[in-house]
Amino acid sequence: MKKQAKLIVHTGSMFSGKTTSLWRELYRMKIAGYKTVAFKPSVDSRHKDEKIISHDNLELDAIKIESVKEILEYAQNNEIDAIGIDEVQFFPDHPSKIVEYFIKLMQNHITIVVSGLDMDYKARPFEIVKELMPIADELIKHHAICASCGEDAWVSFRKSYNEDRIEIGAQDSYEPLCRSCFNRKMKDREKNKNQISLDQI
Numbered sequence: 001m002k003k004q005a006k007l008i009v010h011t012g013s014m015f016s017g018k019t020t021s022l023w024r025e026l027y028r029m030k031i032a033g034y035k036t037v038a039f040k041p042s043v044d045s046r047h048k049d050e051k052i053i054s055h056d057n058l059e060l061d062a063i064k065i066e067s068v069k070e071i072l073e074y075a076q077n078n079e080i081d082a083i084g085i086d087e088v089q090f091f092p093d094h095p096s097k098i099v100e101y102f103i104k105l106m107q108n109h110i111t112i113v114v115s116g117l118d119m120d121y122k123a124r125p126f127e128i129v130k131e132l133m134p135i136a137d138e139l140i141k142h143h144a145i146c147a148s149c150g151e152d153a154w155v156s157f158r159k160s161y162n163e164d165r166i167e168i169g170a171q172d173s174y175e176p177l178c179r180s181c182f183n184r185k186m187k188d189r190e191k192n193k194n195q196i197s198l199d200q201i
């Protein structure tokens with residue numbers, strides 16, 4: 001009998017070790033004899049093709065896809081037991097669609113290991129991760145270390161004044177912060193931002 005499929009969600013801020021955990025989980029499954037494959041959004045062009053690279057440089061072969069729907073097509077044509085998906089918050093698919101695809105995959109006995117940011121730089125939740133958290137069989141929230149005080153970090157603070165929700169390939173402009181350091185630095189950021197726009201008038 002086929003093993004029961006699970007949804008495993010690794011979430012947390014940037015630099016919290018989500019991708020490393022995704023990699024480790026898939027690696028363990030591989031050793032256990034599962035046929036595994038990893039996917040990543042094609043918008044994530046930080047690294048050379050076909051690899052998921054964590055901050056500690058663990059590499060994992062990954063197929064770049066534009067939509068989560070492509071995973072269903074892949075699963076129809078290949079025998080797989082478990083899939084990994086990195087940076088799930090970058091996919092343009094509607095969250096309800098992604099949930100629907102995941103349910104189909106699990107009905108086909110495919111375990112899904114997902115890694116994704118829980119919140120953007122303004123501490124607003126990423127919708128897809130918000131949808132996946134309650135339906136996960138296993139949910140792991142990872143914490144980086146606050147760059148300001150050394151407590152557990154809570155969110156990824158953006159040091160630059162860019163206001164786009166997603167800024168790909170700008171790792172250097174972020175730092176993990178705890179809740180109180182974040183609140184303090186966000187106030188300063190707003191103040192400085194307004195000052196900059198006043199200076200430009």
Ligand SMILES: [Zn+2]
Binds near residue numbers: 147148150151178
């Ligand atoms: Zn702090």
